[in-house]
Amino acid sequence: MNTKEIPPITSNIYIILSCYNEEETLEEVVTGLVERGFKVLIIDDGSKDNSPIIARKLVKKFAPNVYHYRHTINVGLGGAIKTGIKAALSKSADIMITFDADGQHNPDDLYEMYPPLQEGKADVVIAARDFEDMPTGRRFGNTVMNYITYVFQGSMVKDSQSGLRAFTASAARKLELKSPQYGVSSEIIGEIKRKRLKLVEVPMTTIYDQRTIEKGTNTIVGLKIIFEFLNETLKR
Amino acid sequence: MLTYQIIVLIISILGIALGIHRYRNDSFSTLVFSLWTLAWIAIIIITFFPNITTVFALRFGLGRGLDAVYIFSILLLFYIVFKLYNLIEQQKKRINELVSELALKNHED
Numbered sequence: 650m651n652t653k654e655i656p657p658i659t660s661n662i663y664i665i666l667s668c669y670n671e672e673e674t675l676e677e678v679v680t681g682l683v684e685r686g687f688k689v690l691i692i693d694d695g696s697k698d699n700s701p702i703i704a705r706k707l708v709k710k711f712a713p714n715v716y717h718y719r720h721t722i723n724v725g726l727g728g729a730i731k732t733g734i735k736a737a738l739s740k741s742a743d744i745m746i747t748f749d750a751d752g753q754h755n756p757d758d759l760y761e762m763y764p765p766l767q768e769g770k771a772d773v774v775i776a777a778r779d780f781e782d783m784p785t786g787r788r789f790g791n792t793v794m795n796y797i798t799y800v801f802q803g804s805m806v807k808d809s810q811s812g813l814r815a816f817t818a819s820a821a822r823k824l825e826l827k828s829p830q831y832g833v834s835s836e837i838i839g840e841i842k843r844k845r846l847k848l849v850e851v852p853m854t855t856i857y858d859q860r861t862i863e864k865g866t867n868t869i870v871g872l873k874i875i876f877e878f879l880n881e882t883l884k885r
Numbered sequence: 886m887l888t889y890q891i892i893v894l895i896i897s898i899l900g901i902a903l904g905i906h907r908y909r910n911d912s913f914s915t916l917v918f919s920l921w922t923l924a925w926i927a928i929i930i931i932t933f934f935p936n937i938t939t940v941f942a943l944r945f946g947l948g949r950g951l952d953a954v955y956i957f958s959i960l961l962l963f964y965i966v967f968k969l970y971n972l973i974e975q976q977k978k979r980i981n982e983l984v985s986e987l988a989l990k991n992h993e994d
Contacts, residue, residue: 692988708993718988724981732985736992829981 656764660743664689664759665733666750667726667812672699674752679707679715681756682748689715690740691750692733695723700750716740727826727833734821746815753856754813761851762815772820772846773837776853777808783855790871794835797871801878802839807850810834820846831870832877893932900925 664687668675675691682689689711691704704717718736720728730747737745744766748754758776765771780788791810798809814837816824823844828836841848904921907913913921931938931954938950947953 695984705993713994716992716994718992720984720988722980722984724984728981728985732988735985735989739989829977 655760656767658686658763658767660763660767661741662687662744662746662763663737663740663742665730665737665745665747666691667694667729667733667747668692668696668700668704668750669694669723669729670696670698670700671750671752672696672703675700675703675750676707678748678750678752678754678756679711682759683711683714685756685759687714687746687756687759688740690733690736691715691717692729692736693717693719694725694729695720725828725830725833727828727830727836730833731826734816734824738818738821741818743818744815745818745821747812749812755854755856758813758851758853759815761853762813765849765851766815766817770847771849772817773841773848774815775806775808775811775848775850776813777806777811777850778853778855780808790868794871794874797875797878798835798838802835802842804838804842806838806848809838811853813853820844828877830873830877832874835874835878890932894929897925897929897932 664682666679666682666689668691671678679689679691689707691707693701693704701717701719704719708715708717716736718732720732733747734745744763746759746762748756748759762774762776765774778791780791783791791808795805795807795809799805810831811834823846824837824840826833826836826840840846901922904913904918904925908915908918935950938954940950942948942950942953945953947956
């Protein structure tokens, strides 16, 4: 996308960057986001590598556009997103976008995400990966997760496990998220339906390398998500 | 007195002693301490008067007395495991909330 096509940022946008042991990619990802004019909330979920040191350095380097919140112990993706939403709301954000710190997301995809929210055309925007581009195992896993999300949350979307989601502040306030871990992605899909929020799905490009493939939703994570849903369903 | 009765009696007395110790330490609530003590007393009674179980078994239609003890024990254990699981989940939730609150309070900007 060239400079002419970049939609203007007319609202207070914060990126919720969940980070767990991402010393290799954190600096590059944050720099990419700040250069594009976004404010970044680094939510370090109890990293044991050098991520907190790098995060502190980035806070100083890009002040006042980067903030660092650290979980003293690892909670999980859901916990990081919840902390991120609270942090963004405390900064009077108009729009907040969840983003992964492992380098698998392309920051240029953000240009598709905030315009529908700024224009009031949507409450939530989710960027869906193109399943055709995925490695076979990953494609199968994500398709299964879409159906599991449909069964437990009652909503079929193109990519239920996408980490790239944008919310308006009022939509974020309405979300009641219980899952502390990976189940949060499907839970968000369910909450969008339960709270009658307007969802727009946009396409995204994903950068796959060995590292991001190892870190994503694998079979064990998938089984854990199913177990979490069963547990939550039984408790209702 | 038969050997197994002596062994069960010693274990039960140790169990009750442990319960008293925990209760004094505040590790056991009054409810848990009472249930714990009652369970050990029941074990002692059943060991010395095994025929009691037959009365229960006949009332519930379970045949032999020992079968009734096994079935009730398994059910009780299931219940305890379920309770423990829920307690751990609740604690996990509370810890997660605490971690989040601390992060929000002590952030760097």
